[in-house]
Amino acid sequence: MNVDIGNALASVASPGVSKDSLERLDEHVADAHERIEGGMANAEHGYEALNLPRRTDPDEIRSAVEPVADADALLTVGIGGSALGAATITDALADESDTEAIYLDNVDPEWITGHLERLDLENTAINVVSRSGTTAETLANFLVVREAFESAGVDWTERTIVTTGEAGPLRELSDRHDLPSLKVPDGVPGRFSALSAVGLVAAEVCGHDLEALLEGAAAEAETLSGSLFDCPAYAYGATTYALDQRGAGVNAMVPYAESLETYAEWFAQLWAESLGKDDLGQTPARALGVTDQHSQLQLYRAGPRDKLVTFVSPGDLEDREIPETDVEDLSYLGGTGLGELLEAEFEATEASLAAAGRPNVRIELEGVDEYELGGLLYGMEAATVLAGELYGVNTFEQPAVEWAKKATRGLLGGGDFEEADAVAEKTALRIER
Numbered sequence: 480m481n482v483d484i485g486n487a488l489a490s491v492a493s494p495g496v497s498k499d500s501l502e503r504l505d506e507h508v509a510d511a512h513e514r515i516e517g518g519m520a521n522a523e524h525g526y527e528a529l530n531l532p533r534r535t536d537p538d539e540i541r542s543a544v545e546p547v548a549d550a551d552a553l554l555t556v557g558i559g560g561s562a563l564g565a566a567t568i569t570d571a572l573a574d575e576s577d578t579e580a581i582y583l584d585n586v587d588p589e590w591i592t593g594h595l596e597r598l599d600l601e602n603t604a605i606n607v608v609s610r611s612g613t614t615a616e617t618l619a620n621f622l623v624v625r626e627a628f629e630s631a632g633v634d635w636t637e638r639t640i641v642t643t644g645e646a647g648p649l650r651e652l653s654d655r656h657d658l659p660s661l662k663v664p665d666g667v668p669g670r671f672s673a674l675s676a677v678g679l680v681a682a683e684v685c686g687h688d689l690e691a692l693l694e695g696a697a698a699e700a701e702t703l704s705g706s707l708f709d710c711p712a713y714a715y716g717a718t719t720y721a722l723d724q725r726g727a728g729v730n731a732m733v734p735y736a737e738s739l740e741t742y743a744e745w746f747a748q749l750w751a752e753s754l755g756k757d758d759l760g761q762t763p764a765r766a767l768g769v770t771d772q773h774s775q776l777q778l779y780r781a782g783p784r785d786k787l788v789t790f791v792s793p794g795d796l797e798d799r800e801i802p803e804t805d806v807e808d809l810s811y812l813g814g815t816g817l818g819e820l821l822e823a824e825f826e827a828t829e830a831s832l833a834a835a836g837r838p839n840v841r842i843e844l845e846g847v848d849e850y851e852l853g854g855l856l857y858g859m860e861a862a863t864v865l866a867g868e869l870y871g872v873n874t875f876e877q878p879a880v881e882w883a884k885k886a887t888r889g890l891l892g893g894g895d896f897e898e899a900d901a902v903a904e905k906t907a908l909r910i911e912r
């Protein structure tokens with residue numbers, strides 16, 4: 480990926496960052512890079528994720544999924560980092576696949592029932608993913624899915640792959656039923672695990688090229704260096720950090736490709752959980768080009784000056800011609816392509832923000848394929864790690880999320896957790912109809 484930070488400069492935007500400030504920040508980038516390189520070399524928790532392009536073994540994944548390789552549908556049961564990386568990949572590359580990829584990452588009972596009633600379970604495979612093996616939503620959904628398979632007379636043990644940590648309830652269950660299983664690599668937090676089995680099992684079942692995904696990521700890894708001016712990922716991490724320091728507390732991720740909508744969800748988790756701590760962090764927002772030009776753009780161009788917009792330009796998409804028309808006012812559209820229109824809208828929107836002095840950054844891809852996607856995922860992970868170093872936070876923990884997990888467990892009688900008491904102590908001021 481390439482990154483263009485021109486529209487984030489103080490000469491264009493406010494808040495903006497001057498070239499001089501970026502040069503001063505570059506000294507901190509050099510220190511941060513040294514820390515990151517050391518962490519990678521010593522396989523330290525979190526930093527190890529940046530080694531995945533070299534460590535992940537596609538053959539191991541291929542052999543684990545062999546028993547279900549012919550599935551018409553793959554039900555991935557997982558949440559957060561155990562679903563969004565895989566979903567980003569299979570949604571982005573969906574056109575190349577005959578297998579329907581479904582992600583059960585919510586416990587909405589009607590929605591789950593709808594999927595289970597609709598699918599031909601005999602030709603459906605289950606991909607259960609949980610790093611900890613204890614996440615209530617994932618385990619509950621798995622129990623429900625399992626029972627649906629049993630009721631339909633389908634042997635779920637023949638149709639299930641498990642990806643989890645070394646130990647825990649899901650590992651035990653997988654051992655007990657002798658299920659094909661893969662391990663979430665040590666030192667790799669869920670939201671950084673897209674390029675491991677966590678993200679790649681679904682990609683393999685859907686027929687995507689794992690080697691190309693990893694090669695794209697490895698090429699991005701090659702760019703990591705001690706200067707933001709030599710490394711697109713660091714340029715992004717450092718610029719967003721500098722803009723946040725100057726008041727851009729919101730980062731709206733706006734891919735200009737329908738296929739990358741899920742990528743914005745993945746990025747939101749990565750950015751929010753990694754950097755949102757110690758009263759610091761930048762709030763990720765999600766939007767889609769061109770659709771949200773007609774809903775959110777007004778706010779981004781004329782609302783409070785607290786936002787950075789990050790565009791993802793997908794490069795050339797396979798175009799579709801817009802037919803000629805004899806309606807005079809529409810004649811400018813005839814003979815062009817939808818892709819051309821998309822590109823023009825993107826450039827116009829980018830220019831409109833710059834003209835209003837609103838900071839924006841452009842991430843450029845050369846198409847949406849495995850190689851480019853691998854580079855994008857890796858690049859944004861590296862950007863996040865770099866930003867975490869600059870903020871001085873612990874990028875790889877998420878203690879604030881654990882609090883609500885304990886409260887939920889306490890409420891359901893799954894143990895004695897003082898966090899659950901806070902639910903009963905809620906302050907109420909209800910206005911009734």
Ligand SMILES: O=P(O)(O)OC[C@H]1O[C@H](O)[C@H](O)[C@@H](O)[C@@H]1O
Binds near residue numbers: 560610613617
């Ligand atoms: O993979 P799991 O252990 O099931 O965790 C799934 C998700 O749940 C948590 O609440 C964390 O905040 C996420 O970072 C994690 O990705």
